[in-house]
Amino acid sequence: MTLQQPVPTAPAGMAQGRARTPARVLRILLWHVHGSWTTAFVHGGHTCLLPVTPDRGPDGRGRARTWDWPANAEEVPWDAVRDSEPDLVILQRPHELELAARLLGRSLGRDVPALYVEHNTPRQDVPLTRHPVADRSDIPVVHVTYFNDLFWDCGRAPTYVVEHGVPDPGHRYTGEVDRVGVVLNEPLRRWRFTGTDLLPGLAEKVPLDLFGMDVAGVPDRFGLPPSRLRAYEDLPQAAMHEQLARRRAYVHPLRWTSLGLSLIEAMMLGLPVAVLGTTEAHEAVPPEAGTVSTDPRVLAEALHAFRQDRDLALRTGTAARAAALRRYGLTRFLDDWDRVLQEVTS
Numbered sequence: 001m002t003l004q005q006p007v008p009t010a011p012a013g014m015a016q017g018r019a020r021t022p023a024r025v026l027r028i029l030l031w032h033v034h035g036s037w038t039t040a041f042v043h044g045g046h047t048c049l050l051p052v053t054p055d056r057g058p059d060g061r062g063r064a065r066t067w068d069w070p071a072n073a074e075e076v077p078w079d080a081v082r083d084s085e086p087d088l089v090i091l092q093r094p095h096e097l098e099l100a101a102r103l104l105g106r107s108l109g110r111d112v113p114a115l116y117v118e119h120n121t122p123r124q125d126v127p128l129t130r131h132p133v134a135d136r137s138d139i140p141v142v143h144v145t146y147f148n149d150l151f152w153d154c155g156r157a158p159t160y161v162v163e164h165g166v167p168d169p170g171h172r173y174t175g176e177v178d179r180v181g182v183v184l185n186e187p188l189r190r191w192r193f194t195g196t197d198l199l200p201g202l203a204e205k206v207p208l209d210l211f212g213m214d215v216a217g218v219p220d221r222f223g224l225p226p227s228r229l230r231a232y233e234d235l236p237q238a239a240m241h242e243q244l245a246r247r248r249a250y251v252h253p254l255r256w257t258s259l260g261l262s263l264i265e266a267m268m269l270g271l272p273v274a275v276l277g278t279t280e281a282h283e284a285v286p287p288e289a290g291t292v293s294t295d296p297r298v299l300a301e302a303l304h305a306f307r308q309d310r311d312l313a314l315r316t317g318t319a320a321r322a323a324a325l326r327r328y329g330l331t332r333f334l335d336d337w338d339r340v341l342q343e344v345t346s
Helices: 035-044 078-083 096-104 146-151 196-205 218-222 237-246 261-269 296-308 310-328 330-345
Strands: 027-030 047-052 073-077 088-091 114-118 141-143 159-161 177-183 208-212 229-233 247-252 273-276 290-293
Touching: 035 261, 035 330, 047 078, 073 078, 078 096, 088 096, 088 330, 141 146, 146 159, 177 237, 177 261, 177 296, 196 208, 196 218, 196 296, 208 237, 218 229, 237 247, 237 261, 247 261, 247 296, 247 310, 261 273, 261 310, 273 296, 290 296, 296 310, 310 330
Parallel strands: 027 047, 027 088, 047 073, 088 114, 114 141, 141 159, 177 208, 177 247, 208 229, 247 273, 273 290
Antiparallel strands: none
């Protein structure tokens, strides 16, 4: 028996590469840095200008190749950025302050409005970490979580919070594979940030299937057999969603990230979740949607319970999906962003 649920259609205007039309369409220059976030943002209907270089390196990736983006996401050749005439520049990395000003030949915050989207939790001397634009009152900072807004010292810079929005992948949960899914990108390099060191302890209690980028070497690093830990290297997003939905539950062991979009996606797919209770996790996962704890043993116990009781897993996953759609739906995300964009450019 499987726990198959019907797959709902995507919201009107946000499927098959189409985007909605905002009240005032802006020309926005931004870099393709975080694929999942950018996928949600470009569905807002604004003309998104994405620099592209021949090698499609970190500063010139252009349009996504593994996500379905609408036509309003336009590639701009590197040497044509100066003539692109954006109404607004969105910054996401410290070096983009100098990069954007140089490419445009204009002063950010004075000649052209700009804002800085902060995706990351602060580093170094937390909670005293100063933001790269903390001394500027002309470039607002938009945080993706209230935790980030609380912990970053942004000084004179105005701040906003626009919580994540995720395109609905549909309620696909079946739970037919009696293993636990986990998604981590670069887990060997990021290590304690992603909670990679917690995987062996969890794998002692429940078999894990690890998805993400640069995950192939993780089982060998720990000397774990496939019966305890299997790795699936860099699947396309649609294929990863299909595989995750077949797992009995999802575990999110990340210690120090803003809020992993893979967690929200797993919840929208209908998986019950067990989540390390750090940063924004307790805001994202209400009690009926899964287990949140700073004790990995509690997470392991919850995952074991989901494996033993498939009805519990189905009920919890259904509640997780409802919670994720309610708080992280794409329409709310785009409406919030429109308010910020109109205010910054008015």
